[in-house]
Amino acid sequence: MKKDFETIRAALEEHLSSINENTSEIQALFDYLHELDVKMDKLSQRLDQTQLTKNIRQEEVSISPLTxxxxxxxxxxxxxxxxxxxxxxxxxxxxxxxxxxxxxxxxxxxxxxxxxxxxxxxxxxxxxxxxxxxxxxxxxxxxxxxxxxx
The missing domain is CATH 1.10.10.10 (Winged helix-like DNA-binding domain superfamily/Winged helix DNA-binding domain)
Structure with a gap:
């Protein structure tokens, strides 16, 4: 019976170890996703700014000469x-x-x-x-x- 408890204990420790590894991996993935989110926000802001600049330049061209x-x-x-x-x-x-x-x-x-x-x-x-x-x-x-x- 003691041997069975040791086997169960070893299995639980192995399971606990894999949970801890998964937790670390999940945290690393979360950090990576957060970095990606920040970069996407910056890219979105730059894209918006580029579109605004493009629209302003198009407006410049659209004024016809006046009499x-x-x-x-x-x-x-x-x-x-x-x-x-x-x-x-x-x-x-x-x-x-x-x-x-x-x-x-x-x-x-x-x-x-x-x-x-x-x-x-x-x-x-x-x-x-x-x-x-x-x-x-x-x-x-x-x-x-x-x-x-x-």
């Missing part, structure tokens, strides 16, 4: 912090009020991001803040004194 009237309307909107109505744009640019909606529509079609707002049945326009910042840094629309002389 003199469109540049004038753009400049009126660009220099104002508050949204402007068609009439206010016409007053600032000394353009006929009937021509302003066409210029605003043309700006939108050429890729200038304008934000619209409504108040008392009047529509107001404002240049998107991020685009305004980009214009200040990169001159995306190519506004220059020479462009107004031509």
């Amino acid at each position: 003199f009237e469109e540049r004038t309307v753009f400049l009126a909107l660009y220099t104002e912090e508050e949204p402007l109505s068609y009439q206010e744009i016409a007053d600032k640019t000394n353009m006929p009020a009937s021509l302003v909606p066409e210029c605003v529509s043309s700006l939108i079609q050429k890729g200038v991001p304008l934000q619209r707002s409504y108040c008392n049945n009047h529509i107001f326009f404002q240049i998107n803040k991020q685009f305004k910042e980009r214009q200040a840094k990169e001159n995306v629309v190519n506004l220059s004194l020479q462009s107004f002389i031509e």
